[in-house]
Amino acid sequence: MEERTQLLEERLQKADADFQLAYRENLDMSWIYHDSALEGVVYTFQELKTAIDPNAAITADSGMQPVCEEIRRHREALHFIRDYAVRRRLPITVDVVKKIYVTLHPEEGDVKTVRYRKDIPQHRLYFHEYAPPDKINYKVRQVIDWVNDPETRRTRTGVRVAARAHYDLLRVFPFQLDSGKVARLFMNLLLLRSGYPPSIVHSTERQRYYEALKGSSQTMTSIVQEAIENNLASVEKLLDGYESRNVRPTG
Template sequence: MNIFLIVISILLSIICALVALLQHYYFFHELYRRPSLKYDVSVFEDLIPSGKDDKYRGHNFPLQSKNDDTNTDSVLSHMNYALESQSKYSITERYSSQHAETSQHEVDNALQAAIAFQVTGKTFKALKLFLYAATLAPQNADVLNTYGEFLEQLDDIVTADELYFKALTHSPNHKAALTNRARTAPLVEGLDYQLFKDIDERNNYLINQMKVDTFVSMKTQAFYLHIYHTVGIEGNTMTVEQLKYLLETGQVVEGKSLMEHNEILGLEKAMLYIKLLIRIEFIGLEHILGIHRRVMGHVDPLGSGMFRKEKVYVGSHVPPPHGDVPALMEIFVQWLNSEEALSMHPVRYAALAHYKLVDIHPFTDGNGRTSRLLMNLLFLRRNYPPVIVLKEQRQKYYDALKTANMGDVRPFVRFVARCTLKNLDMYIYTAKYLSSQRGIDSDDTKKIIVSN
C-alpha cells in the first residue's frame, strides 16, 4: 500500500512539473514571440528576382534563364502593347486634367450650350462642353449634377455617381444630387462587385497558366516595367531600355541625372526587400520604414526610413501634423493586420492600405512609391500579381486620390481594381503569346480577355 502511494505521488509530481513547464514555455513564447513566417509560397513570388548583394546584375540575373531562347525585346513589345492599348485617355480624362480660371457667366454659357447640344442629339459636342463647364467650375454643384445626369444617359453610371457625390460634397442639401445618388449608389455597388469577380476570374486563370509554364521572359520584363512606371509617375525620364541597361550592367546612362539613377537603384532594392516580406505574417512599422529606407536610401540617406519632422502640403490636401505621424502609423499598422482588413477582398484591402498610408503622408518624400510597394506586397501575399500603375495614368491616379481626400474613397479603390484587371490582361495576353511560340496555345485565353 505504501509503495502504491509513493508511485502515485511520484506520477503526480511529474505531471505537475510538466504542466508548469508547459505554462512557462507558453507564457514566454506568447510574450516574446517574433512575427512568424508563412510557409505557403505566393504563386507570383518569383515575379520579383532573388538577388544576393549585387551579384544578380548582368548575366547572373535570376530571371534570365540560359535555356530560355525567347526574344526578350519581343516579349517587352507585347507587354507594352497590352498596356498602351489600355492607357489611352478618353476625352473625359484629357479635358479633366486641364485647369482654368473664368467667370460664372462663362460657366453658365458653357452649361447652357451643352444642354442645347444634348437636346439636339449632338452628344460629342455636348460632352466636350459639359466637361469644359465642370473643369471651369469644379465646385459648382449644379454643373456637376447636370453633367452627371448627362453621363448617366450615356450609361456611364459610375462616373455619374462620382459627380453626384462631388456635388453633395460642395452642397450637401442639393435636392437633385441627393435624389440621383440614391438611385445610382446601389447600381454602382453592383458594378464594383462584378469588377471584383472579373478580377478573380482572370487571376485564377493566370494561376493555372503559371502551373503550365514558368514564363521566365515575361517575369523579367514585368520587373523592369514595374520599376519604369513607378519611378516614371514621379517624373523619372529614363526609358525602359535605359533602365534595363543600368540594372543589368551597373553602368551609368549618359544624359541622365544622378537623381534618376538613384531613384531606380533604390526602387530595385525596395522590390527585393518586398520579396522578403511576402512570408512575414505580421507587417510591422519597421517593415514599412524598411521599404522607405530602400526607396529613398540612394536619394536621401539621412532622411530615408525616418518620419517627417515638418508640415507638408500635397496640392490642396494638408496631411496630419508631423507630431501626430508616429501615433497615426501605429493605428495604421494595427488596422493593416486586423481581422477586419484581412477579411476584405484583396483589391479593396490593398487599395485602402495604399490610400491610408498616402493620406498620413509619413515621410517628407517617397510616400507614393512606398505606398505602391506596400500595396503590391499585400497583393503578393494574397496570391495576386503586383500591379503596375502606368505613368500615363498619373493624372487619373492623382484625381482618384484627390476624390478620396474629399471623402469618397470608392473611386480610388475602383481605379486600383481597373489597374489590376488591365495588368492581369497584360500577363494573360503575353502568356498567350509565349505559349503560342512554344506550341501550347489555348483557346481558353480568348474567353478570358475581354474589353472592359
C-alpha cells in the first residue's frame, strides 16, 4: 500500500498545476464533507466551495458565515496534520491531540488551557461506553504511550496502529465537542506520517462505523483499511482519465 501511495504521488507531481490544485481542493472538500456527515452535519457543495475558495467574499450578515467558518477551521486542521506528519522529528504527544481540537474550536482556548469534558453528554450520536470524566486524562495519555511504544511499532502495521489509536481515543471521548473529528484527524496524522494516504470514512458507512465503536477494534481496522483502498482506487481512476486525455501522439 505504501508503494502504491508513493507511485500515485509521483504521478500527481507530473500533472499540470491546474489539475493538482483542483485535485487537492476536491480532496479537501470530500474529506470535510464525509468527516462532518459522520457527525450528522451535512454541508452543501456551495457551502464547501465558498468556504474553500480564497477569492469568495462572504458578507458579515450572510447566513453562510458560521458554516464557512466551521469548514475553514476543519481545513486548517487538515493543514495542521499534514504539516505535522511530514516533520517526522516532532513527537506524538497529548498536546498534538489538544492542538487538533483547539484548531477546530479556537474558542475553547489553547493547548495549555483547554479542558476535557466534565460530564457524560446526554444527547449524543455515539452510543458506545464513554470514559468517566475523572479517567480521561489518564486514558488519553495511555493511548499516546501505546502509540509511542517501540513494541507497538514493531508488531503492527501503520494502518493497525492508526486505526487502533483512533478507536481507543474515540472510546475515551475526551472533548465535549467533535471528539469524533479529533480522533479521525489524529488517526490520519499517524497514517500520513507512516506513508499512507488518509482514511476518509464515507458517510454511507456511518451506521457500520458507529457499530464498530461498540464492537471490536478489528472491525474498525477493516473500515479504516477499506477507506484507504477506496481513496487510492478513486485517485488512480482520476489520474488514468487525466493521463489518457493528455497523451501526446508520437511520430
